Amino acid sequence: MNNIFNKRNVHVTFRVGIVLKALYDIGEILCGIFLIFLTPERMSKLITLISKNELSEDPKDFLMNYLVAFSHTFSHSMQHFTSFYLLSHGIVKILVLILLWRKKLWAYPLSVVIFTVFIILQMQRFSQTHSIVLLFLTFVDLIMIMLTILEYKNIKADSSTK
Template sequence: MHQVFELSIAAKALFALVETLSGIGVFLVRAEWVQTLARWLTASELNEDPADALARWTLHLAEGFSVSTQHFWALYLFSHGAVKLLALGALVSGARWGYPLSIVVLCGFIALQMHRFVLTHSVLMLGLTVFDLAVIWLIWREYRSLPQTRGG
């Protein structure tokens, strides 16, 4: 299980780095650019088949990419990634306090993800939550297996 823990921490760190960089990228991209790109990408397919489900879905997502949605995702991705990188850094460095901190941080993001799920019914939020729950379980197992220190 220790190797699964280490692998999950490495995966979380990689995802956290990608999230942080993606948050910066999403903030810099204008909503109009996303909509224009989606129209360009789907134009030929919709000319061929106006009922194409994937093209329609892509356009629907792009049209829903408002400035408020952009700001939510930029802030969410950046903060989610940056905070996880800090908490995971504490785990990697062997800091005992990093284990409960990581669990608390992930629980906070689960609460945010579930709030967002209630508002949007996004399956992505459910997927992130399941992954975070699995990582919390692995962190808890690893924390409990650490040797006890004097006074606690």
């Protein structure tokens, strides 16, 4: 059986991971921009508009009730933190992913450090919010760290044999 961690598999998976992560990070940037304009008042109006018909048909609708409850806790500080976090997270990671795509050797250790810092921030925030989304982001970042380290080792091994 072929080793799943062979150079070709690692390289292809790493490249696919970069593309998928970049798409996600572009989404983060777009959401961060959207949140700049989504004040708590606008959020409340939007959720009311979205949930009005659903809740009249099914007053126990879990998702709609969750959204309504969330809109009551959405504050200006949450808006600002989330917008800043999404924008900074997305922009920094996009820049790092571009450097990795271009195979800049110094970017591999840098990206591991950056992904680790974001994991620490995500876990710190998770301890306050218990958001499953933050756990998922952390899992994705851990996979990217592992793939980055493996890809870096492969590139270094290739360069030392030349």
